[in-house]
Amino acid sequence: MLNIKAFQFNMFGVNTYVVWDPVTLDAAIIDPGMINRSEEAVLDSFVEKEKLNVTQLVNTHMHVDHTFGVPHIRNRYGIELKASPDDTFLGRQAPAQARMFGLDASNVEPVEANVALSDGDHITVGSEEAIVLGVPGHSPGSLVLYFPQSAFVITGDVLFEGSIGRTDLVAGNHQQLIDGIKRKLLSLPDNTKVYPGHGSPTTIGAEKKSNPYLR
Known part of the structure; x- marks a missing residue:
């Protein structure tokens, strides 16, 4: 079973996750949202304290609040960095995205993935593999990471507790998002823990039962 630790970073309250194998100490950092040196130090101190070997950097999507720390x-x-090539245009526009939200973009760098991830790919964290699920709609390249052995899924801004990702941003598609969630996520076991890009964890079973957007 893998361990997972969530940090809330930047003014958008992004959940940055560290996932690691307690035996090998190999770790993945997912959606690094650190916006300043203080937040960077919080994450680095945790990695150092746990003696982790960071081997994976993954973005579920390339909206700027999730890429500040890349x-x-x-x-x-x-x-x-591993991410979907369908979000490349968003990463390249990181400074423009920051300005759109009224932020100082002088220290915001364009971000581009080195390794392309697509639906059905796998990434390895220690002794466990995560399955990459493509669930576009919040952004064209939105990805979800499903860890079947540890029974959890990191959903980025696809699925939240009682809600779903917004689709009014550039290249968003509401129906595509709903269809993808129902097909790719609600088919997972009910006890699967959901770790979203913002807010509190939930479970697949709870969202099937009470999420008003998925009825």
Whole structure:
């Protein structure tokens, strides 16, 4: 079973996840949202305290609130970014995205993945594999990471507790998102823990039962 730790970073309250194998200490950082040195130090201190070997950097999608910390992770740990190529245009527009939200974009760098991830791919964290599920709609390249052995899924901004990702941003598609959630996520076991990109964890069973967007 893998361990998972959530950090809430930046003014958008992004959940940045560290997932690691307690035996090998190999770790993945997912959606690094750190926006300043103080937040970078929080994450780095945790990695150092747990003696983790960071081997994976993954973005569920490339909206700027989820990519602020990518340059730091790349530089500090010497690893490549994995994400969907369908979101490449968003990563390249990171400074423009920041300005759209009224932020100072002078320190916001364009971000581009080194390794393309697509639906059906796998990534390895220690002794466990995650299945990559493509669930577009919030963004064209939105990905979900499903860890079947550990019975949890990291959903980015696809699925939240009692809600779903917004689809009014560039290239969003509401019906596509709903269809993808129902087909790819609600088919997972009910006890699967859901770790979203913002807010509190939930379960697949709870969202099937009470999420008003999925009825």
